[in-house]
Amino acid sequence: MTRLRTAIRYAALTAGLAIVAGPFLWTLLGSFKTDAEIRREPPTFLPLRWIADNYTSLLERMDVVTATFNSAVVAGVVVASNLLFCSLVAYALTKLDFGAGRLVFGLVLLQMMVPAIVLLIPQFVTVASLGLADTYAGIVLPGLVTPLGVFLMRQFMGEIPDEIVHAARVDGAGEFRIFFRVVLPLCKPVLATLGLITFMASWNNFIWPAVVAQHEDMYTLPVALANLSTRETAHYGVLLAGVIVVITPVLLLFVLLQRYFVQGVATAGLK
């Protein structure tokens, strides 16, 4: 009986895996096919002939190194600042007793409800009048503290017993010391989750860096990749190769942080 159940479970999981991983695999294989083969009906799964042309033409047509560097810088800064500032705000909201806590949290929630696209022009006007158009600072500025991050951290920190914090206070620890030495270490799983979410959001972010970056040497990967499709025709082979270049770091990161990620989402969802 249990063996049957196990067998069914594995069958279901395999089917699920095929559905999830299928498109990725197709993308990967497609990046080694010619455009004509990609369009072929019925489609082929394995390339008839493996070619690397898509990758060489990608490297010719797009400055992959610069774009990857820009994406990494932007994502690095955004992740680090979110980890720090979102948890600081969450600490203030959950562990410090101050009058406006609910109001502040309400404002954070309100921000989550405004579609980002509505803010595109006002944010750009702000960034441009600060003289930050076409700079890294301009690209990262609006993403330094995200409402989603604050929300996530607050939910998790609310679960950490106040007694621990009180005990630390009784022992004479200052608030920053409590934050860095006591609370933050307990937040590891959710920090990993937040890190991954903000990394992916920043890595995939298209419209904002596309608007702020005004020279090619400031382009992030998705922005540079978008140049490859023209209005009339899309060269799918090159695009697929580009997609592989863009998603590989994310996949690697996910594999490395998977344990924390699953745990973090599970606990953050509890409340």
Add this chain to the structure above:
Amino acid sequence: MKARTTRALALLATGLVLAGCGRGTDGAAEKPKDVNTTAQATGKLNVWAMGTEGEALDAFAKKFESANPGIEITVTPIGWDVAHDKIISSVAGRSTPDISMIGSTWMGELAKSGAVDPTPGNLIDKAAFFPGAWSTVDVDGTAWGVPWYVETRVLYYRKDLAAKAGVKPPATWEESKTFVKGLKKAGAGQGMQINYTVGSWQELLPLVWQQGGSINGPDGGWTFDTPEMVKALERTKSYFDEGLSTSKVDPASFPASFFKGEVGAFHSGPWMIAGMEKDGGDGFAEKFDVAPYAKGPAGGTSFIGGSDLVVFKDSGARDAAWKFVKWLTEPETQAAWFDTVKALPSVQAAWQRPELTADPRVAVFGEQLKDAKTPPPVPTWEQVAKAIEQQIERVVRGKTTPAEAAKAIQSRAETVGTGL
């Protein structure tokens, strides 16, 4: 889906700009300033260009730089998907490039924004361009840039199927139906592929113009509820009703369906030649040909589109910018440009050059350009176009009648206005 979202964003962005962040809106009355043609111009230029143009322009800019020491050009390629939003944001944030390529239907809203420089009459000669192309930069009597390259639509058809059916490319509307029926008999399940979704207005408006109709009156107001518009919609619908065209097939199956002979003919622009020769497989280049639009009661007017170049007022090197623009519209440059990216010259003289006379199929486009029109370059055009597209789809799907659809487009267009 993506195109649709982008367009929605674009409209939103435009709305915001016009509502709050725009500058002097009295732009149309402005007088262009002359460019100093005697002194040598200097300065740094940042040029934005989309798609293939963005990739290919750098090499051209280098040529210009070496002939004009003191001018330094950076070409920034931008994606088509984001181009409109990016340009509008940069206008709002006063952080524009010196020169930008723009889609020809965006000219109205940019002219209105007050951020672009009127075309200096002492440098650019209007008469050198196709009149249809020039009308894309002319807003209320002032020119706000130059047409860079053009594209127009012609009939593409399967030569082999036409030969099998014993039909010749049609000269008139009447012959057109016979031609398509022939292709269908010869094996093309869809005799003619007609676009009825995004961009479908580009196939409908020629039908209005070919009857002598117009979508805007002499006072500039919209005139969609006309017998010509109703007739155009009826004609489109009849292809679907008679089974010569279908709305049951995923539009994404095109152009593969043309390669396989499931589609016998369609109307499209010059880029399809190179695209199909490349993607169609060996020998496909011999299997298709192009022909001018079949003539309606008033002629065979086609749609003219393409890209314009604008110079922004905030440019620190205005003279240098205009000189580069002028150079890009020299017949020699335009012919070389065609050779590189296959974009059709907007300057008539360029068509005499060998690069353009070599392929007879290209010459068909040259002929068609002499009779091609553009919708008025008004700020609200994209919104009006959306309304037309929606109604075309409803007519094709049998959800409304051509007469009702014409009324609906008119009422939506009147609500939107022209924005001028």
